[in-house]
Amino acid sequence: MLDDEEEEIHVPINNDLERRIADAFEVFDHAGNKTVDVREVATIVRALGCCPTEAEIQEILMVVENPESPGSVHLANFLPHISQIITEHKYQPASPAQLLEAFQVLDNEGKGFLTKERISTLMTQDGEPFTQDELDEMLEIAIDPHTQTVPYEYYINQLMLD
Known part of the structure; x- marks a missing residue:
């Protein structure tokens, strides 16, 4: 039996969106107690199709982190906030046209591709850097395995298939 402090909070799931959010959340709920580590929130939010920056993730955490248990997030706090974010279409990924335009800016010679070295440098040193x-x-x-380049129109099409 659970004592008063550990009493389970019932989290109603009211629609398909909330079910999708809860399912993604539960993948990281390793203890099965409707909580996840704050370090998992970015992965969950991005798995739901949102593309927030790290600064925006910090804003989300300020809202959803459990004040009684710092470092954790309960589904009861997470679900309504993320549901609202998705419903309001916040943090939407770039469109194919926006991606193409960005790649074309980086491809100042108009070759239709970027080298592996150039894309690696750009992705790890500029803007919000990628981890290794x-x-x-x-x-x-x-990367095209034959040319060791990023043919960006093909790459964008691959992204859109996912």
Whole structure:
């Protein structure tokens, strides 16, 4: 039997969106107690199709982190906030046209591709840098194994298939 402090909070699931959010959350709820470590929130939010910056993740954490148990997030706090974010279409990924335009800006010679070295430098040193794991994951899909370049129109099409 649970004591008063550990009493389970019932979290109603009212629609398909909330079910999708709860399902993604539960993947990281290793103890099965409707809580996750704050370090998992970015992964969960991004798995739900949102693309917030690290600063925006910190804003989310300020709202959803459990004040009685710092370092953890309860589904009861997470669900309504993330449901609202998704419903309001916040943190939407870039469109294919926006991605193409960004790649074309980086491809100042108009070759239709970026070298592995150039994309690696850009992704780890400029803007919001990728970790090595994130870079490796991206390059696994983006790099043409024969030319060792990123043919960006093909890469964008691959992203859109997911």
